[in-house]
Amino acid sequence: xxxxxxxxxxxxxxxxxxxxxxxxxxxxxxxxxxxxxxxxxxxxxxxxxxxxxxxxxxxxxxxxxxxxxxxxxxxxxxxxxxxxxxxxxxxxxxxxxxxxxxxxxxxxxxxxxxxxxxxxxxxxxxxxxxxxxxxxxxxxxxxxxxxxxxxxxxxxxxxxxxxxxxxxxxxxxxxxxxxxxxxxxxxxxxxxxxxxxxxxxxxxxxxxxxxxxxxxxxxxxxxxxxxxxxxxxxxxxxxxxxxxxxxxxxxxxxxxxxxxxxxxxxxxxxxxxxxxxxxxxxxxxxxxxxxxxxxxxxxxxxxxxxxxxxxxxxxxxxxxxxx
Amino acid sequence: xxxxxxxxxxxxxxxxxxxxxxxxxxxxxxxxxxxxxxxxxxxxxxxxxxxxxxxxxxxxxxxxxxxxxxxxxxxxxxxxxxxxxxxxxxxxxxxxxxxxxxxxxxxxxxxxxxxxxxxxxxxxxxxxxxxxxxxxxxxxxxxxxxxxxxxxxxxxxxxxxxxxxxxxxxxxxxxxxxxxxxxxxxxxxxxxxxxxxxxxxxxxxxxxxxxxxxxxxxxxxxxxxxxxxxxxxxxxxxxxxxxxxxxxxxxxxxxxxxxxxxxxxxxxxxxxxxxxxxxxxxxxxxxxxxxxxxxxxxxxxxxxxxxxxxxxxxxxxxxxxxx
Ligand SMILES: O=P(O)(O)O[C@H]1O[C@H](CO)[C@@H](O)[C@H](O)[C@H]1O
Ligand SMILES: O=P(O)(O)O[C@H]1O[C@H](CO)[C@@H](O)[C@H](O)[C@H]1O
Numbered sequence: 001x002x003x004x005x006x007x008x009x010x011x012x013x014x015x016x017x018x019x020x021x022x023x024x025x026x027x028x029x030x031x032x033x034x035x036x037x038x039x040x041x042x043x044x045x046x047x048x049x050x051x052x053x054x055x056x057x058x059x060x061x062x063x064x065x066x067x068x069x070x071x072x073x074x075x076x077x078x079x080x081x082x083x084x085x086x087x088x089x090x091x092x093x094x095x096x097x098x099x100x101x102x103x104x105x106x107x108x109x110x111x112x113x114x115x116x117x118x119x120x121x122x123x124x125x126x127x128x129x130x131x132x133x134x135x136x137x138x139x140x141x142x143x144x145x146x147x148x149x150x151x152x153x154x155x156x157x158x159x160x161x162x163x164x165x166x167x168x169x170x171x172x173x174x175x176x177x178x179x180x181x182x183x184x185x186x187x188x189x190x191x192x193x194x195x196x197x198x199x200x201x202x203x204x205x206x207x208x209x210x211x212x213x214x215x216x217x218x219x220x221x222x223x224x225x226x227x228x229x230x231x232x233x234x235x236x237x238x239x240x241x242x243x244x245x246x247x248x249x250x251x252x253x254x255x256x257x258x259x260x261x262x263x264x265x266x267x268x269x270x271x272x273x274x275x276x277x278x279x280x281x282x283x284x285x286x287x288x289x290x291x292x293x294x295x296x297x298x299x300x301x302x303x304x305x306x307x308x309x310x311x312x313x314x315x316x317x318x319x320x321x322x323x
Numbered sequence: 324x325x326x327x328x329x330x331x332x333x334x335x336x337x338x339x340x341x342x343x344x345x346x347x348x349x350x351x352x353x354x355x356x357x358x359x360x361x362x363x364x365x366x367x368x369x370x371x372x373x374x375x376x377x378x379x380x381x382x383x384x385x386x387x388x389x390x391x392x393x394x395x396x397x398x399x400x401x402x403x404x405x406x407x408x409x410x411x412x413x414x415x416x417x418x419x420x421x422x423x424x425x426x427x428x429x430x431x432x433x434x435x436x437x438x439x440x441x442x443x444x445x446x447x448x449x450x451x452x453x454x455x456x457x458x459x460x461x462x463x464x465x466x467x468x469x470x471x472x473x474x475x476x477x478x479x480x481x482x483x484x485x486x487x488x489x490x491x492x493x494x495x496x497x498x499x500x501x502x503x504x505x506x507x508x509x510x511x512x513x514x515x516x517x518x519x520x521x522x523x524x525x526x527x528x529x530x531x532x533x534x535x536x537x538x539x540x541x542x543x544x545x546x547x548x549x550x551x552x553x554x555x556x557x558x559x560x561x562x563x564x565x566x567x568x569x570x571x572x573x574x575x576x577x578x579x580x581x582x583x584x585x586x587x588x589x590x591x592x593x594x595x596x597x598x599x600x601x602x603x604x605x606x607x608x609x610x611x612x613x614x615x616x617x618x619x620x621x622x623x624x625x626x627x628x629x630x631x632x633x634x635x636x637x638x639x640x641x642x643x644x645x646x
Contacts, residue, residue: 142618
C-alpha cells in the first residue's frame with residue numbers, strides 16, 4: 001500500500017442518470033429487446049433476462065470419450081429484478097420500507113425458482129467497474145439445474161464442520177466474531193456485518209443473521225425489516241468511504257433447494273457476500289491479477305484495518321447529510 | 324455475446340512510451356525508490372522489488388486458539404525482471420534471440436531462488452488493464468516458503484491423475500489435444516499452444532512442452548530457442564486479434580523446488596498459463612463478476628471458437644507488416 005500508484009485510474013462516474021428514460025429497457029413502460037412492454041411498476045419488477053446465460057432446454061453434450069474431457073448440461077433460467085421504478089436511486093438512497101420490498105422479492109423468487117431448481121443465485125453487479133451496463137438499480141437471479149462450484153465448496157466445508165464440531169460453521173464463526181469484535185462492522189438485533197478473517201478484496205464483507213436460518217424465505221418479518229435497515233447502513237458506509245456510488249458484486253448463499261430441499265441442510269447458514277473492487281480511492285481499484293490469478297490472493301490491507309475504517313464511517317449518506 | 328454492450332469501455336492506450344525515461348525506475352541508469360542506481364544493462368535485468376509483498380523475515384502469527392482462526396507465516400522474496408533496456412518494446416516486438424535471453428533468465432532465477440524456496444512464481448502483468456503500472460517490459464518473480472493455493476491444487480490433481488492412470492495428466496492432455504486439433508492454436512517441434520478445454524477467460528491459452536519437462540531449468544537449448552519462437556508467434560497473434568498491445572497476466576508453473584526438489588515430481592509437467600481480459604475489442608473486457616465471483620465461471624465464447632479465431636490470425640505483427 002506504500003507504493004506510489006502510477007497505474008490505471010477508472011473514469012469518473014457519470015453523475016447524471018435521468019430518473020426515467022423510455023429507451024432504458026429496465027424502466028417502467030419501456031419496450032424490451034424481445035418486444036415486451038414493461039408495466040408501470042412501482043415497487044420491484046421481475047422479468048426474464050432477454051440475453052440469458054442459462055436456458056431450461058440447453059442440449060446435453062453427449063457422453064464423454066475420455067476422463068479428461070467431461071462436460072455436463074447446464075440448464076436453468078436467468079431473471080432480472082428491478083429494485084425501484086427510478087433509475088437515479090441506489091439501495092442506500094432508498095427508504096427502509098422500499099428496501100424491505102426488495103428483501104421480500106428476494107425471498108419470493110428463491111421460493112418460486114427453488115421449487116424446481118437446486119440452486120437459485122441472487123446477485124447484484126453494481127457500477128460500471130463491476131461489468132454492470134445499466135445504471136437502473138437491479139439485481140439478477142440465475143437458477144441452475146446443478147450446484148455451482150462455489151456452492152459445492154461451501155456445501156463441503158459446512159458439512160465437514162458440522163460433522164466434526166456438531167454445529168453450523170457460520171453460527172460458530174459469527175459467535176466468535178461477536179466475542180473478538182476486531183472485524184465487526186455493524187451489529188443489529190438480528191444481523192451481523194463483518195470483514196471476514198479470510199477476506200481478499202480490500203473492503204469485502206459478510207452479512208449474517210444471528211439466528212440459525214438456512215434460506216431467505218425463512219426470515220421473519222422482524223428479521224426482514226432489520227435486514228433492510230442494516231443493508232442501508234452498510235451501503236451508506238460503503239458510499240461514504242470514498243464519497244462515490246460504491247461498486248461491488250454481492251450475492252446470497254443459502255441451503256440448496258429443488259427436489260432435495262427436504263433433506264437435512266442444518267449445516268447451512270444463510271449469508272450474503274459483498275465483494276467491492278475499490279482499494280485506494282473512488283477511481284483506484286484492487287487488481288486481482290498476476291500472482292492472484294496464478295498462485296494465491298494477497299491482501300493489500302488486513303481485515304481488521306478494513307473493518308475499523310468501515311466502522312468509523314457515518315451512517316448518514318454523504319449525499320443526504322446537511323451541507 | 325449477442326447482447327449490445329452499453330457498459331464500461333477502457334481508456335485507449337497511450338501510444339507514446341518514450342524509449343528511455345530517466346525517471347522510470349525500470350530503465351537503465353535510473354535511480355530506484357531505495358536509492359540504488361540501475362546499471363546500464365543491455366539484456367535482462369533482475370532486482371529486488373522495492374515494495375515487496377513477501378519478506379524473508381515476516382513474523383509468525385503465533386499459535387491459533389480456534390479451528391476457524393488459523394494463520395501461518397508467509398515468507399519469501401519478490402523480484403522484478405526487466406526484459407529489455409527499452410521501454411517502448413514488448414515481447415512480441417522483440418527478436419527471437421532477445422526473447423531467448425528472457426527464457427534463460429527465467430530458468431536461472433528458478434534455479435537460484437528454487438534452491439531455497441519450494442515455489443518460485445514467475446508472472447507477467449501486461450497492460451494497465453491488468454494492474455501493470457509501468458509500461459517498461461518486465462515480469463515479476465515471487466518465491467515463497469509455502470506452496471500457494473493454486474500450486475497446491477495443481478499438485479493434487481496431477482498427483483491423483485498419475486496414480487490412477489500411470490502417466491502425467493498434462494502429457495496425456497497435450498497428446499489428446501494434438502489428436503483432436505479443435506483447440507490447438509500453434510504447434511512447433513517442441514511446444515504446443517492451445518485454448519484449454521476448461522478455459523474461462525475468452526482467449527485463455529496453455530503453453531506446453533511436448534517432452535516431459537518438470538521445470539524451466541531442464542529445457543534444452545533447442546527447446547529454449549523454439550520457446551522464444553512460439554512465444555513471439557502467440558503474442559503476435561494476441562496483438563493482432565484486436566490490433567492493440569494485448570493485455571494479459573501470464574505465469575509459469577513447474578514442479579515444486581526447495582528442500583523437497585529431489586522427491587518424485589514426475590506427475591508434474593511444466594506449463595505457462597495466459598489469462599487475457601479482453602472479450603469484444605481492444606477496449607471491451609470480460610468482467611469476472613457477480614455470478615462468476617459467487618457461483619461459477621460462465622463462458623462468453625467456447626474454447627473451440629477462441630482457438631479458431633487465434634489460429635486464423637497472421638503471425639506477422641500488425642505494427643510490422645508492410646503498409
Ligand atoms: O506488483 P504490482 O505491479 O505493484 O501490482 C500488481 O500485481 C500484483 C501481483 O499480481 C497485484 O497484487 C496488484 O494488485 C497489481 O496491481
Ligand atoms: O449479465 P450482464 O449484466 O450482461 O453481465 C455481467 O454479469 C455477468 C454475470 O455476473 C458476467 O458474466 C458478465 O461478464 C458481466 O458483464
